[in-house]
Amino acid sequence: VEALDDALRAAWRDGSSRADALTSAKGTWRVELSRAGRGEDFLIWRFMPVVTQNLVADMAAHVGGKLGRALARESLQAAVVNPEGTVLAANSAFAQRATGNAASEMAGTDFVSYLASDDSERVFYAREGGKGTPVRLVHLPVADPDGIANTDPARTASLFLLIDNQHSVGDIRAGLPQIEALLSRLPLGLAMADRDGRFLFANAAFLRAAGHEDTIPPPYPADLVIKEDKGALVDAVRRYAQGQATAGDVAVRLRASPEEPVSLSLAGVRGLGDGAVLLSLKDSSEETRLKREIAQATKMQAVGQLAGGVAHDFNNVLTAIIGYCDLMLMRHTPGDSDYDDIQQIKANSNRAASLTRQLLAFSRQQTLRPQVLQLPDVVAEVSALLKRLIGERITLEVTHDRDLGFIRADPTQLEQVLLNLAVNARDAINDKLAASSGKGAAGVVKLMTRRVTAADVRAMKSEILPIGDYTALMVEDNGHGIKPNQIGKIFEPFFTTKEKGKGTGLGLSTVYGIVKQSGGFIFAESEVSKFTRFSIYLPVHHPDAAEIAQAAKPVAAEPK
Structure with missing residues (x-):
């Protein structure tokens, strides 16, 4: 309420103002106020929803819900873990291997306590001991595109995929089928690229957000951005593929919509042998559509105010012209040489008055x-x-x-x-x-x-x-x-x-x-x-x- 009061006073004083991040039971809003009217004697309030994407919460909801159950049917174990090592969500396949009970509640437990390793640095489930099947631990840092990039891997929430290790450690494509099974089901825009910047996989939401019409991604992520941004994206992919499992983002302009930069989140992936990078792109098509509609409505409103004011003033002038024509016609008979000219002036004035009525109709002032x-x-x-x-x-x-x-x-x-x-x-x-x-x-x-x-x-x-x-x-x-x-x-x-x-x-x-x-x-x-x-x-x-x-x-x- 205080923020609204401040914005209200500022709008009356300065002509316009705004208040950001106002919360209500229905979400977060941004409010813009501007003075309007011929005498600027009233205020226009515009309430716009603020759409934010919490990638960590979304990922946890999917892994702990319907998506997690679908992955479990494919024997893919998945868990979302916060920076403190606490499990935020896990699917039933992970619960079964970790505790022996698929129905166990995993949220709030210690992720590391369920795992152990031997002298060869192979990873096992602790309850299965060395006799169990070793698993490949794939670490995907989850970057929140609406938050500040955090380059400390110890402070970045993560998605862990545990895959039965039946391939050599250096085979990057060994775990891809399971990872594709996860990414293809997520409504979030996610893709993977290798250390050379080639696409390994991209889900439909990623391609849609990038404005790519084909269901098959281009060879390189850099093919989706304009020429001026290709170098920065290639360097970012190589940096995150070769370094630690960190997350960050880079601003790029897509070829499909170069007028507005977008934030492309990147995260180094570990556990697949050679370096790989997870890319995340938010589908902002709906948000962009709303912005266009708001801009169009604002433009129409401004044009309407201008048209209404001009129409009123012009109509007053026309009323005087038509009135004087009527007075002159009273002094001139149809046979007079000026009579036809006066009638023509009156007819044209009436046509102009008709146009002003149309302008008043548009400005909603008739x-x-x-x-x-x-x-x-x-x-x-x-x-x-x-x-x-x-x-x-x-x-x-x-x-x-x-x-x-x-x-x-x-x-x-x-x-x-x-x-x-x-x-x-x-x-x-x-x-x-x-x-x-x-x-x-x-x-x-x-x-x-x-x-x-x-x-x-x-x-x-x-x-x-x-x-x-x-x-x-x-x-x-x-x-x-x-x-x-x-x-x-x-x-x-x-x-x-x-x-x-x-x-x-x-x-x-x-x-x-x-x-x-x-x-x-x-x-x-x-x-x-x-x-x-x-x-x-x-x-x-x-x-x-x-x-x-x-x-x-x-x-x-x-x-x-």
Whole structure:
């Protein structure tokens, strides 16, 4: 609470502030505050989850859980040990060999007490004595990528794999099948390389985190990073392979995403004869996606504030121009030489005023007249107009779900949303047909309403859409689609993919503003040359009896 109070005071004083590492029952958060509004008279609070990776705890949970049981079925003994030599977790195969009871609780016991060695430095389980099968002890230091690198092997938590020793000590690949069995099952991004920097193995999570699309890793870890970072990575691999069983990390830039450096953790592996290195890479794709979404939302908010302020001021000027035009028209008759010029000034001013209304819609500052209504009623009201709008070459398909919830919105503005999306769909289809000389598939625009429950939203696992009940509207076309590098910009004011003079770039920004001002959410999906789909989610409104009666009446929209 103190940290929030300090951040609050600093934001009012300096215009912005932040508070890090705030803990709650639901995790750790970072809070950013910034002053906003035309007079900077209110604050915007942004709460962002802080995702940290505790590799030691994750490894212990996997070895002591389902993964450990799977390894035990392959006779692979595994234990995670802290720097004091205390067992944090072990699988049943280790418990069976160490104590004679697979169900023994190993956590909290002394790891070294279960082992012994003979004059030839062969390692045995203490309870089996010299008559037991010797085991190869593979030591993998576990580096926490979110912590400070610790180069002291005595202070580094470790994963120990115990493998029945049936091979010569110098054979590095003798224990690889068992190690691969472990690494392939872990959701953590892990790989192994030999002392020459060649990959011995890499699991799917590692390749995914590195942005490598193939299931087979490249020959060298250095092949995954940009040219400037290859030397540093090669040197680090050799250093950790030849030295003691230490752990550390190196900052590299991946070829798949060179704009942001990532931390690659390395740990020397002992017990496999020649030197080997364990590499760990965190899959940050979800975190990166969240950062992009937050940045996009912040940018849209800033553009909206600017657009709203400009629209208000410009609208005042236009109101004066239109007013003076009306006064001048009172003094000039249609036969006057200046009459047509004055009418042209007024007409252009009205068109400019229409653009300012669209900007106000985007910035969510226009006045809405919300009503309780059913979405199919709005679609029915405007469908005849939509058919004329899209033309005879394009088919309009309308489907409605059952048991749709009521929504509370301005019907006139919802019709504007449908018209704007239909115009975009028509243009996309016509462009595609023109490019194929009319030989492509017939154009289709689909309008669909869907009932979306809280369970459906939960299953979507969306970071943007809050869990709740929604009535959804989908508008889909089979036009030319939107390029991946453009889809993130389509809701920005004045952004258009149309030729110069054929689009204002305000159609989708108006849609965005109306949906957000109505308390809803809009998402766009597209695949080039195949389809584009806009999905609008409007929260279900639970009306009282009077509102239900009012909603049963025809939708009251302004005349077109």
